[in-house]
Amino acid sequence: MTRQPVVYTQELEMILGNSRVLENISMEVFPGDMVGIIGPNGAGKTTLLRLLLGLIRPTAGTVLVFGTRPEKLGKTMDEVGYMPQHPTFTDHFPLSAEDVVLMGTYTASTMGRRLPAEARQRAALSLERVGLLDRRGTPFHELSGGQRQRAFLARALCKEPRLLLLDEPNAGLDLPTQSRFFALLQELRLEKGITVLLVSHDLAVVARYASRLICINRTMHVHGSPADVLNSPQLEEAYRCEFDVLLNMKRG
Amino acid sequence: MEIFSYGFMQRAFLAVAMAGLLCSTLSFFVVLNRLSFMGAGISHAILGGIAIGVLLDINPLYTAGIFAVFIALAIGTLTRNGRMHPDTVIGVFFASGMALGVFLISLQEGYHPELFSLLFGNVLAVTAQDLWFLGGLKVLVLVFVIIFFKELLAISFDEELARANGLPVSVLYMGMLVSLALTVVVSVLVLGVVLAAALLVIPAATGHRLCTNYRSMLFLSLGVGLGSGFLGLGVSYRLDVPSGAAIVLCAALFFFLSQSGRSILGALGSPKGGREAPPGGERNGHEH
Known part of the structure; x- marks a missing residue:
C-alpha cells in the first residue's frame, strides 16, 4: 500500500518582488518523518514553510498538505502546529505561559466563541509535555529563552497536531537546551507519530536528530539521510563555503 | 449632591462614563499594538470631518465619525503588508486632515460655538442627542471587542501564528482600527480634538x-x-476649569503615581516592581 505523503511539493517556485526566492522544489514528507530543512541565511527556508502553511501562494508548482492545497485545508488546518521564527511582540506583554499556550487553539473554528473547557486541559497537557506545567502562571516575559521556546512548542502542540512546522526552533538556545528540545521532539514523533518538519541553519544539531535532511538555497541542492547529505559535495555548493568550514558546522 | 441636581451635569457624567469605559478598553489594544500615534493622528485629522459637518449644517459628530472611519481604513490599507511605514502615513493624514479643517472653517461666516466645544472639549454642553449617539457607538465598539477579544489579543501578540491558524487577521486589524476611530469620536466630544x-x-x-x-x-x-x-469632572466643576484638561491631568496623575509606585516597589525588591526582560534581551535568556 502506498503511503500518502503529509507534505508534497512539485516544482515549487516562488517569486517575491523581483526576486526568485525558490525554484524547482520537489519533496515528499511522510507520516512520522522528522525532516530538517537546512540551508544558509536567505535560502528561502522560511518562505517554504509559509508556502506550506498557505500564508503565501506559490508563483508556480504544486504544494499539498494532507493531500490538499494549504489554503483549502479549512478545519484540517487545526491539525497543523506551527512555531514561527522570532515572534515580535511588545515587551512586557501581559500574558502568562498558559495564556500563550492557549493561543494555539485560537483558530478560525473557535473564532468569536468561548474556548471549550477541554482547551485548558489540552494546554495543561502541552505544558506538562514540555516540562513547564509548574510555570503555567508565570508571566511569559519572565521565562528564559529556552523556556519560551518550549512554551511556543507547547502552543503548537495544544492543537494536538499531526504535522508540526517549526521555524528555527533552536535559535538562541544553548547546547544542553537544544539537546533537551530535540529529544522532546523525538519523543513526540515516536510516541504520537507526529510528522515534524523543521527549518534550521544549524547543520550539526539538525543532522543529529532529523531522519532526513533537505538542503536548499533557492533551489533544492541535496536531500536524503543526514549521512548522505553531510557527505555530499552539493552541500558546499549550497552553503557557498569550503568543506572545512562546513565540517566545523557539522561538528557543532 | 448638588452637582447631580443639574441636568447638564448628569449628562456630563453619563458622557464621561461612556467615554471612560470605551477609551480604556481600546487603550488596552492601543498600548499593546503601539498605536498611540494612530490615536493622535485620527483625533487631529477628524477636524476635517467636523468642518464638513459645520459647512453642511449637520451634526459635526456624525461627519467626524464617518471621516474618522475613512481615515482609519485608509491608514490601515496603506500600511498593511509593509507598503508604507505607519508613522509616515499617519503623519500625512494628521496634517492634511487638520489642514482641510482649517481651510473649510475659514470659508465659514459667523460664529460657530460647537466648533470650539469640539476643538477643546466641553462635556458640559453635551446634549441628549449626543448621548444617544455616544451610546450607539459604545455598544457597536464594545460588542465587536467582546466577541472577538481573544482573537484581537492573539493578533496583537503574534500575527504570524494567528494568520497560520486561519484567523482573518487583516479584517480583525481593520475592525480594531475602525473601533479606534469611533472611540476617538467619543473622546473628542468629551476632551476635544486637542486632548482626545x-x-x-x-x-x-x-x-x-x-x-x-x-x-x-x-x-x-x-x-x-x-x-x-x-x-x-468634579475638579472641573469645583475649580471652574475646562473639563477636558482636568480629566487628562487626573489620568496623567494616575500614570505618574503608578510609575513612582513601581519604582519604589522595584527598589524594595518586590517581584511586582522591577520586572524586566531576562538579561540579554527578549530571546537570549538562559534555561532556568
Whole structure:
C-alpha cells in the first residue's frame, strides 16, 4: 500500500518582488518523518514553510498538505502546529505561559466563541509535555529563552497536531537546551507519530536528530539521510563555503 | 449632591462614563499594538470631518465619525503588508486632515460655538442627542471587542501564528482600527480634538508595566479611565476649569503615581516592581 505523503511539493517556485526566492522544489514528507530543512541565511527556508502553511501562494508548482492545497485545508488546518521564527511582540506583554499556550487553539473554528473547557486541559497537557506545567502562571516575559521556546512548542502542540512546522526552533538556545528540545521532539514523533518538519541553519544539531535532511538555497541542492547529505559535495555548493568550514558546522 | 441636581451635569457624567469605559478598553489594544500615534493622528485629522459637518449644517459628530472611519481604513490599507511605514502615513493624514479643517472653517461666516466645544472639549454642553449617539457607538465598539477579544489579543501578540491558524487577521486589524476611530469620536466630544488621544493611551499605559496578566491590566485601565473621568469632572466643576484638561491631568496623575509606585516597589525588591526582560534581551535568556 502506498503511503500518502503529509507534505508534497512539485516544482515549487516562488517569486517575491523581483526576486526568485525558490525554484524547482520537489519533496515528499511522510507520516512520522522528522525532516530538517537546512540551508544558509536567505535560502528561502522560511518562505517554504509559509508556502506550506498557505500564508503565501506559490508563483508556480504544486504544494499539498494532507493531500490538499494549504489554503483549502479549512478545519484540517487545526491539525497543523506551527512555531514561527522570532515572534515580535511588545515587551512586557501581559500574558502568562498558559495564556500563550492557549493561543494555539485560537483558530478560525473557535473564532468569536468561548474556548471549550477541554482547551485548558489540552494546554495543561502541552505544558506538562514540555516540562513547564509548574510555570503555567508565570508571566511569559519572565521565562528564559529556552523556556519560551518550549512554551511556543507547547502552543503548537495544544492543537494536538499531526504535522508540526517549526521555524528555527533552536535559535538562541544553548547546547544542553537544544539537546533537551530535540529529544522532546523525538519523543513526540515516536510516541504520537507526529510528522515534524523543521527549518534550521544549524547543520550539526539538525543532522543529529532529523531522519532526513533537505538542503536548499533557492533551489533544492541535496536531500536524503543526514549521512548522505553531510557527505555530499552539493552541500558546499549550497552553503557557498569550503568543506572545512562546513565540517566545523557539522561538528557543532 | 448638588452637582447631580443639574441636568447638564448628569449628562456630563453619563458622557464621561461612556467615554471612560470605551477609551480604556481600546487603550488596552492601543498600548499593546503601539498605536498611540494612530490615536493622535485620527483625533487631529477628524477636524476635517467636523468642518464638513459645520459647512453642511449637520451634526459635526456624525461627519467626524464617518471621516474618522475613512481615515482609519485608509491608514490601515496603506500600511498593511509593509507598503508604507505607519508613522509616515499617519503623519500625512494628521496634517492634511487638520489642514482641510482649517481651510473649510475659514470659508465659514459667523460664529460657530460647537466648533470650539469640539476643538477643546466641553462635556458640559453635551446634549441628549449626543448621548444617544455616544451610546450607539459604545455598544457597536464594545460588542465587536467582546466577541472577538481573544482573537484581537492573539493578533496583537503574534500575527504570524494567528494568520497560520486561519484567523482573518487583516479584517480583525481593520475592525480594531475602525473601533479606534469611533472611540476617538467619543473622546473628542468629551476632551476635544486637542486632548482626545490622551484617554486612548494613558489608562492602559498606567497598568501596562504594573500588571503581569492582561485581565488585571484591562481592569486597571478601566479603573483609571473611569476614575480620572469622574475625578476630572468634579475638579472641573469645583475649580471652574475646562473639563477636558482636568480629566487628562487626573489620568496623567494616575500614570505618574503608578510609575513612582513601581519604582519604589522595584527598589524594595518586590517581584511586582522591577520586572524586566531576562538579561540579554527578549530571546537570549538562559534555561532556568
